[in-house]
Amino acid sequence: MSHIATSRPPVGTIVTRAAILQPSSFNEADNSCEVIWTTGATVRRYDWIEGEYDETLATGPENVRLERLNGGGPVLANQDRSDLGSVVGSIVPGTARMQNGSGIARVRFASTADVADIVAKVRDGHIRSVSAGYIIHAYQVQEGEGRRAITVIDWEPIEISLVPVAADQGSFIRSEESVMSQTNRNNASTDQSDTNTAQPVTVRSIMTAVRNAGLDIAAADELINAHERSALTRDTLMGEIGRRFAARDAQVPTNGRVAPMQSPLTDHLRAMEDAIYCRMSGTAPTERAREFMGASMPHLARGLLEMRGENVRWQSDAQVIERALHTTSDFPQLLTAAGNRYLLDTFETAASAIKQVARERTANDFRDITNLKLSGGPALDKVNEHGEVKSGTFTDGGEVYRLATFAKIFGISRQALINDDLGAFSDPLRLMGRAAAETEATELTALLTANSGNGVTLADGNPLYHTSHGNKAASGAAIALASLATGRKAMRDQKDLDGKTPINSVPKFLLVGTDQETLAEQYIATLTPASADQANPFATKLTPLVDPRLPSLAWRLFADPALMPVIEYAYLTASRGPQLESRAGWNVLGTEFRVVLDFGCGVVDHRGTYLNPGA
Numbered sequence: 001m002s003h004i005a006t007s008r009p010p011v012g013t014i015v016t017r018a019a020i021l022q023p024s025s026f027n028e029a030d031n032s033c034e035v036i037w038t039t040g041a042t043v044r045r046y047d048w049i050e051g052e053y054d055e056t057l058a059t060g061p062e063n064v065r066l067e068r069l070n071g072g073g074p075v076l077a078n079q080d081r082s083d084l085g086s087v088v089g090s091i092v093p094g095t096a097r098m099q100n101g102s103g104i105a106r107v108r109f110a111s112t113a114d115v116a117d118i119v120a121k122v123r124d125g126h127i128r129s130v131s132a133g134y135i136i137h138a139y140q141v142q143e144g145e146g147r148r149a150i151t152v153i154d155w156e157p158i159e160i161s162l163v164p165v166a167a168d169q170g171s172f173i174r175s176e177e178s179v180m181s182q183t184n185r186n187n188a189s190t191d192q193s194d195t196n197t198a199q200p201v202t203v204r205s206i207m208t209a210v211r212n213a214g215l216d217i218a219a220a221d222e223l224i225n226a227h228e229r230s231a232l233t234r235d236t237l238m239g240e241i242g243r244r245f246a247a248r249d250a251q252v253p254t255n256g257r258v259a260p261m262q263s264p265l266t267d268h269l270r271a272m273e274d275a276i277y278c279r280m281s282g283t284a285p286t287e288r289a290r291e292f293m294g295a296s297m298p299h300l301a302r303g304l305l306e307m308r309g310e311n312v313r314w315q316s317d318a319q320v321i322e323r324a325l326h327t328t329s330d331f332p333q334l335l336t337a338a339g340n341r342y343l344l345d346t347f348e349t350a351a352s353a354i355k356q357v358a359r360e361r362t363a364n365d366f367r368d369i370t371n372l373k374l375s376g377g378p379a380l381d382k383v384n385e386h387g388e389v390k391s392g393t394f395t396d397g398g399e400v401y402r403l404a405t406f407a408k409i410f411g412i413s414r415q416a417l418i419n420d421d422l423g424a425f426s427d428p429l430r431l432m433g434r435a436a437a438e439t440e441a442t443e444l445t446a447l448l449t450a451n452s453g454n455g456v457t458l459a460d461g462n463p464l465y466h467t468s469h470g471n472k473a474a475s476g477a478a479i480a481l482a483s484l485a486t487g488r489k490a491m492r493d494q495k496d497l498d499g500k501t502p503i504n505s506v507p508k509f510l511l512v513g514t515d516q517e518t519l520a521e522q523y524i525a526t527l528t529p530a531s532a533d534q535a536n537p538f539a540t541k542l543t544p545l546v547d548p549r550l551p552s553l554a555w556r557l558f559a560d561p562a563l564m565p566v567i568e569y570a571y572l573t574a575s576r577g578p579q580l581e582s583r584a585g586w587n588v589l590g591t592e593f594r595v596v597l598d599f600g601c602g603v604v605d606h607r608g609t610y611l612n613p614g615a
Contacts, residue, residue: 026122026123028123030108031089031108031109031110031111031119032092032106032107032108032109033106033107033122034095034104034105034106034107035104035105035106035107035130035160036102036103036104037103037104037105037130037132037157037160038057038059038102038103038132038157039059039101039102039103040056040057040058040059040101041056041057042054042055042056043055043056044147052147053147053148053149053150054147054148054149054150055150055151055152056149056150056151056152057134057151057152057155058151058152058153058155059098059101059102059103060098061098063098063152063153063154063155064098064103064155064156064157065137065154065155065156065157066096066097066098066157067156068156068157068158069091069096069105069157069158069160070091070093070094070095070096071093072090072091072092072093073090073091073096073157073158073159073160074087074089074090074091074159074160075087075088075089075090075091075107075108075109075159075160075161075162076088076159076160076161076162077118077161077162085114087110088109088110088115088118088162089107089108089109089110089115090107090108091105091106091107091108091160092105092106092107092108096157103132103157105160107160109122118162122162127162127164129162129163129164130160130161130162130163131160131161131162131163132157132159132160132161133157133158133159133160133161134155134156134157134158135155135156135158136152136154136155137154137155137156138152138153138154139151139152139153139154140152140153200227200231200232200233201227201231201232201233201234201237203224203227203309203311205234205237205309206220206223206224206227206232206237207220207224207306207307207308207309207310209237209238209241210223210241210307215241215244216268219244220306220307223237223240223241224313226240267288268303268304268307269304269330269333269334269337270288271286271288271289271291271292272289272292272295272300272303272304272334273334273337273338273341274286274288274289274292274338275289275290275292275293275295275300276300276334276335276338276422277338277341277342278293279293279422280338280339280342280422280425280426280429281341281342281345296317296420297321297417297418297420297422298317298320298321298417298418298420300331300334301320301321301323301324301331301417302315302320302324304324304330304331304334305320305323305324308330310323317418318414318418321414321417321418322414325414325417325584325590325591326584332582332583332584332591333582335412335425335582335591336580336581336582336593339425339426339429339580339593340579340580342426342429342430342433343429343432343433343436343577343578343580343595344433344577344578345433346429346430346432346433346434346437347433347434347436347437347577347578348437348577349433349437350433350434350437350438351437351440351441352437352440352441352444352445352547352549353511353545353546353547354441354444354445354448354511354545354547354567355440355444355569356509356543356545356561357509357511357545357558357561357566357567357609358444358561358565358566358567358568358569358601359561359562359565359567359568359569359604360568360569360570360571361568361569361570362570362571362572362573362574362576363402363403363570363571363572363573363600364572364573365403366402366403366404366405366598367402368400368401368402369400369401369402369403369568369570369600369602370398370399370400371399371568371604371605379501398458398459398460399458399459399602399603399604399605400459400602401568401570401600401601401602402600403570403571403572403598403599403600404598404599404600405596405597405598406436406439406596406597406598406599407594407595407596407597408432408435408594408595409592409593409594409595410428410432410592410593410595411590411591411592411593412424412425412428412590412591412593413590414590415590416590417590417591428593429580432578432595433578435595436577436578436595436597439597439599440569440597440599440601441547441549442549443569443599443600443601444567444569444601445547445549445550447464447567447601447602447603448464448550448556449549449550449551450463451463453465453551453554453611453613454466454472454611455603455611456602456603458603458606464566464603464606464609465606465609465610465611466606469606469607470490470493470494471490471491471494471606471607471609471610471611472610472611472612473486473487473490473610473611473612473613475613475615476553476554476612476613476614476615477612477614477615478519478614478615479510479512479516479519479520479523479555479614480523481523481536481537481538483612484510484523484538484542484557485537487507487557487610487612488506488507488557488610490610491505491506491507491557491559491607491608491609491610492504492505492506494607494608503564503607505559505564505607505608506559506560507541507542507557507558507559507610508541508542508543508558508559508560509542509543509544509545509557509558510524510542510543510544510545510555510556510557511545511546511547511550511555511556511557511558512544512545512546512550512554512555512556513546513547513548513549513550513551513552513553513554514546514548514552515552515553516552516553516555516614517544517546520544520546520555521544523536523538524536524538524539524542524543524544525539542557551614552614553613553614553615554611554612554613554614555611555612555614556609556610556611556612557609557610558608558609559608559609561608563608564605564607564608565604565605565608566603566604566605566606566607566608566609567601567602567603567604568601568602568603568604569599569600569601570599570600570601571598571599572598575596575598577597578595578596578597579595579596579597579598580593580594580595581593581594581596582594
């Protein structure tokens with residue numbers, strides 16, 4: 001569908017297109033050359049109110065007003081219309097014409113000393129780009145899939161400029177190839193009337209323009225209030241947007257750092273998310289979240305809807321919450337994102353100490369997870385001149401585990417959201433976070449406490465801690481220097497798969513139940529001994545860890561899991577820890593949330609740990 005509209009951009013806006021010039025037609029006698037300053041090529045443009053669109057110039061003689069160019073229009077340096085010193089020449093009167101879909105004109109450069117350098121660069125081919133500035137009087141809009149297409153059917157070129165960079169193909173100084181440069185817009189005055197821009201804009205247009213310009217909600221409120229007092233037209237709206245846009249940028253220091261582009265809506269969503277998270281967790285808000293800390297849930301929902309261009313100014317909190325939950329995904333996603341952060345916080349706080357002696361990994365699916373081991377000895381073989389390099393074989397370690405899914409659903413009612421009752425949201429999340437941590441702890445503890453505290457059965461048919469593995473004390477003993485020394489020696493004496501090479505497994509953690517916590521801390525404490533024989537060699541080498549689910553007397557040594565892993569746990573890829581998902585409430589009038597944990601754990605080796613049953 002297409003329609004005719006007048007004067008877009010708003011009257012007084014000069015639009016520019018750039019092109020390539022070449023010295024092939026340069027005339028030394030009068031410092032002139034012929035340029036093709038347009039072919040009407042399609043150019044991508046942007047409007048604060050409507051967004052991106054494609055603009056094409058109609059190039060028929062009936063579409064272009066050439067009076068200004070043929071009256072000796074100016075030739076400028078770098079499109080600078082504010083300074084007389086930027087005039088480097090003029091268009092030869094009567095030479096501007098439309099021919100075979102192209103705009104052609106002959107330009108003559110001044111013979112003054114200040115322009116001589118530019119003339120020399122044009123003659124030698126160093127300056128090759130030109131740009132035409134023009135005013136749009138009428139255009140045709142083609143609505144369809146994707147971006148809008150606009151064909152300018154009445155336009156007026158007013159100047160030609162020399163520019164350093166080009167990007168619009170087709171315009172040049174009598175040459176066959178060119179590249180035209182980026183689009184620029186500059187303000188200028190005109191007496192042209194405009195029936196379209198005199199029409200009042202809508203509230204949705206104001207919100208869209210504010211969002212596209214990167215302004216905040218306060219600016220939108222100011223403009224909407226002004227619009228209610230006296231209706232804004234497109235021209236006045238664009239002027240107000242431009243004034244606020246310039247004022248905002250004037251306050252931003254330039255430090256040479258290139259920051260990633262972000263839409264204003266995305267930036268506001270993240271700030272709102274931070275505010276909700278800080279209210280639930282009690283942490284200090286970030287600078288961008290500070291302005292939303294006092295906003296209620298209905299207030300946040302109202303702001304999101306208004307940024308989407310919806311008019312909810314006179315609706316009740318209940319209506320706003322209902323609309324936010326069902327007409328846009330922003331509000332549920334806002335709750336989910338903030339809730340997920342709080343959920344992970346409580347989950348990590350309640351995590352079992354056993355995770356510190358285990359190695360973490362990820363899995364792409366729910367199939368069996370295995371670990372490879374190198375047979376044939378870990379040492380590299382010497383290779384003589386022209387000798388053959390022997391192969392080492394990676395074999396399946398034999399120990400297998402897989403991911404499992406754990407989940408639970410809870411809901412938050414619309415009444416709680418209307419009442420701004422964040423506790424109705426944060427309390428279940430805190431409990432769910434602890435529940436997820438408890439689920440992991442139960443699974444991990446079972447690996448150690450199975451078979452009467454000897455650990456799960458491994459692929460060789462024996463439990464994790466067994467005399468055949470050389471990692472269990474012959475008899476129970478309390479934590480003491482002698483028993484710790486025995487455990488350390490047993491770990492260091494462990495052999496590789498070849499049964500010969502020592503792996504030198506060094507204990508790093510002392511894992512105990514609550515009954516042994518104080519004793520463990522005493523033997524790990526750093527004290528100044530009265531004599532050398534009273535020195536504690538384990539004071540700075542072992543870290544005590546406590547888990548209340550472990551047997552009361554037993555204690556275990558573990559090596560660094562990064563070097564000699566015994567226990568391994570895994571999460572589904574990109575889903576570390578419990579994940580919060582949401583949907584519109586079906587069983588509750590509000591929003592339902594589901595906490596999902598994809599987790600698995602298993603024992604992968606016996607040589608990095610030691611068990612003493614205690615006494």
